[in-house]
Amino acid sequence: MxxxxxxxxxxxxxxxxxxxxxxxxxxxxxxxxxxxxxxxxxxxxxxxxxxxxxxxxxxxxxxxxxxxxxxxxxxxxxxxHYHACADEGCHRCRRANSGGACCRRDTKQSINKGDNYENCCARKGKCN
The missing domain is CATH 1.10.10 (Arc Repressor Mutant, subunit A)
Incomplete structure (x- = not known):
C-alpha cells in the first residue's frame, strides 16, 4: 500500500x-x-x-x-479489492518470501508495502 x-x-x-x-x-x-x-x-x-x-x-x-x-x-x-501482506509469505503456497512478497488470493489483488513482487509466485502458484 x-x-x-x-x-x-x-x-x-x-x-x-x-x-x-x-x-x-x-x-x-x-x-x-x-x-x-x-x-x-x-x-x-x-x-x-x-x-x-x-x-x-x-x-x-x-x-x-x-x-x-x-x-x-x-x-x-x-x-x-486487494489482499495486503506483511511478512506472512505467499498465500498460495504458504512459503515465506523475503520482504513479505505475496500473491493474489481468491479474487483479491496483491499489494505489498515495500514493492517486493519479484519474489511472488504469480505464475502457476510456484514460488521463486
Missing part, C-alpha cells in the same frame, strides 16, 4: 465537492505502468489478473487522476 493517503490541489481553495477516490489496485496499476515502466502484460502478471482486467483497472486509474486534476479536487487513495 502507498505511504500516502492522497493529494490535494495547492493554491486554490478546496472545493466543496467530494474528493476523487483512487482504489489501491488503481494506484498499483499506475505505479507499475507509469512509474516503473512495465508493460501491461508484465503488470498484469505481477498483480495476478488477466491483461483485460489490468487494462480496465489502469484506464479507470488514469480517468480518476485526470478528473481530480482538471476539476481541482482532492485525490484520496483507499479501498478496492
Amino acid at each position: 502507498p505511504d500516502i493517503q492522497g493529494f490535494r490541489p495547492i493554491g486554490v481553495p478546496m472545493p466543496e465537492s467530494e474528493p476523487v477516490v483512487l482504489l489501491y489496485e488503481e494506484y498499483e496499476a499506475l505505479k507499475l505502468m507509469d512509474y516503473k515502466g512495465l508493460t501491461q502484460e508484465e503488470s498484469s502478471v505481477l498483480m495476478d489478473v488477466s491483461r483485460p482486467t489490468f487494462t480496465r483497472i489502469y484506464e479507470k486509474a488514469r480517468r480518476s487522476v485526470a478528473q481530480a486534476f482538471v476539476e481541482g479536487r482532492a485525490l484520496v487513495i483507499e479501498g478496492g
Whole structure:
C-alpha cells in the first residue's frame, strides 16, 4: 500500500465537492505502468489478473487522476479489492518470501508495502 493517503490541489481553495477516490489496485496499476515502466502484460502478471482486467483497472486509474486534476479536487487513495501482506509469505503456497512478497488470493489483488513482487509466485502458484 502507498505511504500516502492522497493529494490535494495547492493554491486554490478546496472545493466543496467530494474528493476523487483512487482504489489501491488503481494506484498499483499506475505505479507499475507509469512509474516503473512495465508493460501491461508484465503488470498484469505481477498483480495476478488477466491483461483485460489490468487494462480496465489502469484506464479507470488514469480517468480518476485526470478528473481530480482538471476539476481541482482532492485525490484520496483507499479501498478496492486487494489482499495486503506483511511478512506472512505467499498465500498460495504458504512459503515465506523475503520482504513479505505475496500473491493474489481468491479474487483479491496483491499489494505489498515495500514493492517486493519479484519474489511472488504469480505464475502457476510456484514460488521463486
